[in-house]
Structure formats: C-alpha cells, structure tokens
Amino acid sequence: VQLTESGGGAVQDGGSLRLSCVASGFTFSSYYMTWVRHSPGKEREFVAAISWSGDKTNYADSVKGRFTISRDNAKSTVYLQMNSLKSDDTGVYYCAAALSALAMGMVSTRLPEFDYWGQGTQVTVAP
Secondary structure, three states: OEEEEEOOEEEEOOOOEEEEEEEEOOOHHHOEEEEEEEOOOOOEEEEEEEOOOOOOEEEOOOOOOOEEEEEEHHHOEEEEEEOOOOHHHOEEEEEEEEOOHHHHOOEOOEOOOOOEEOOOEEEEEEO
C-alpha cells in the first residue's frame, strides 16, 4: 500500500499550488480521502476530505473558499487545489485514506483514524 504526495513547494503569499496524491495497493475508489496538514508549532489538523464517490466534500473553516479537493478514481488520485495561499498555510501536507465516513472531518476535536497515510509534501508560503 502506498500514498505518494507531490506538488508541494515554495510560493509567495497569494499564490497557488496543486497537490496530488497517487494511491496504490488498495481499492482507492472505496476509500474516503482526506488532506491533513502539520504546521510548525501546531497539532496536525484536518484540511479537506472527499467521499469515495466524490459527491461529498468537507473543508476546514480556515481553507473554505480557497482550497478545493477532488479525485479521479480512474487514476487513483486525489487532488488539493490551493489558491490565495497565506503564510498560515505553511506546513507538511499529508493525504490519508479511510474506509470510514468519519474521515470526512474531525471527530470532536481530534483527527479521525485513518487506514493509510502518505509521506507528506512540504508547502511553504512566504509573506
């Protein structure tokens, strides 16, 4: 099983990046997919999630209106389009997969349990 993120990099405030996460070794189309980020000095936080069919999405309040999650089950890939980036968006972005619908958001104040994690891709937004 593998989740491989790419597309991270360094951009200036207001810039855009598109992250990709390619899955292999499991039935991607059966899994909810989530993006989680870990920013310096902060706990890991939920960013966005998408249902296995792609018909439902959920976003953290901090990224609503700026980020868009999507997926292509034929390519076993989930994307995160990030626009109007801010310095607060700096961090390592991970994709994660879960069979449970709980992956669509926080469970109380905690991240849900995931079945698989990627290795992460660094996003740095310079002011």
